[in-house]
Amino acid sequence: MMFSAAALALLVTTALALVRATLGPTIFDRLQAVNTLGTCAMLLLAVLGFLGGRPEFLDLALVYGLLNVIGMVAVLKFFRHGGLGEAGE
Amino acid sequence: MSLELLRDLASWACLLAGGGFCLVGGIGLLRMPDFYTRMHAASVTDTLGAGLILLGLLLQAGFTLIGAKLLMVGLLIFFASPTASHVLARAAMIHGLAPQLADSAEDASSKP
Amino acid sequence: MLRSLSLFLFLSVFWLLLSGMPLPFLLAAGVGSALAVVWFAHRLDVIDHEGHPAHLVWHAMLSYWPWLLKEIAVSGWQVTRVVLDPRLPISPTLVRMRPSQTTDVGLVTHANSITLTPGTISLEVGSDEFLVHALTRDGAAGVQRGGAMDLRVRALESRPEKAG
Numbered sequence: 624m625m626f627s628a629a630a631l632a633l634l635v636t637t638a639l640a641l642v643r644a645t646l647g648p649t650i651f652d653r654l655q656a657v658n659t660l661g662t663c664a665m666l667l668l669a670v671l672g673f674l675g676g677r678p679e680f681l682d683l684a685l686v687y688g689l690l691n692v693i694g695m696v697a698v699l700k701f702f703r704h705g706g707l708g709e710a711g712e
Numbered sequence: 713m714s715l716e717l718l719r720d721l722a723s724w725a726c727l728l729a730g731g732g733f734c735l736v737g738g739i740g741l742l743r744m745p746d747f748y749t750r751m752h753a754a755s756v757t758d759t760l761g762a763g764l765i766l767l768g769l770l771l772q773a774g775f776t777l778i779g780a781k782l783l784m785v786g787l788l789i790f791f792a793s794p795t796a797s798h799v800l801a802r803a804a805m806i807h808g809l810a811p812q813l814a815d816s817a818e819d820a821s822s823k824p
Numbered sequence: 825m826l827r828s829l830s831l832f833l834f835l836s837v838f839w840l841l842l843s844g845m846p847l848p849f850l851l852a853a854g855v856g857s858a859l860a861v862v863w864f865a866h867r868l869d870v871i872d873h874e875g876h877p878a879h880l881v882w883h884a885m886l887s888y889w890p891w892l893l894k895e896i897a898v899s900g901w902q903v904t905r906v907v908l909d910p911r912l913p914i915s916p917t918l919v920r921m922r923p924s925q926t927t928d929v930g931l932v933t934h935a936n937s938i939t940l941t942p943g944t945i946s947l948e949v950g951s952d953e954f955l956v957h958a959l960t961r962d963g964a965a966g967v968q969r970g971g972a973m974d975l976r977v978r979a980l981e982s983r984p985e986k987a988g
Contacts, residue, residue: 625724632731639738692792740907760900794939814915
């Protein structure tokens, strides 16, 4: 029951972050939204594991968290050195 | 029996509060006026929201392998999320995105 | 040598916790992986006070982290109140501060702690100056040389280093 409530809160947060990612306005806002989205996805995986009685989901959450951080740093590095289309305004 | 109940109650309170703080972060992400202030809102989700939800799950798991893995997820967030935030904020700063400040006098001196 | 040993033990425990299956093959694979990582780390020359700061762990876990968690909870609650307030009473401020830490581990710990606390983010980190963005003026006032966090990180990094 409480797991469902936490999962619902996380899903709503994900939706809010998606709205921010759509609105922008700068690329950094979108990246921040994606970062929040990643954290929410990670927590959601953990909660879903308990909700369904399958704690193996925690391994997925760990891997997802690692990829999230590495992906964020990689995108920013690429953005600084290679450019990512029309950035900013 | 009553100890079980107490533990369940604590864990539920943590889960609910954690979900609430996550929502606050999401709301702040929409309400705040500029990028840097949005970051502060998002860090509520990353720290208090994530921490309380993981604590709630940890109370359910107890001293098991699952609990150890939850701790690892927590430590990962604890160490990695400030690094990601800092990299993002620094990239925005280098790109020249100026923060909106309350005192505009300080704005001139703070440009990199 | 002692540091390599402690890194090896740490990696082995990490493997055991992640796998959770004490089959002979998996245990052997774990020991092999841990040895390989220690060897690589040795070749990269990163097993030093910076790459594996084992001498700080106990003091950090018992004294600094609990204080930091309390600090995160307090400022997280303040940011929550600001976000939910209909008037949105923010006063974003930039602060420059001179950290009193001397080692890289101390500086990074300090900068990460600033970012981890809701309401303050470190924008630029150098050995002699931090540039910090704070959500409110009150939050900005807490970040300064000689402030609580500065002093605690200073105390943490000045732990004597064991030989090894």
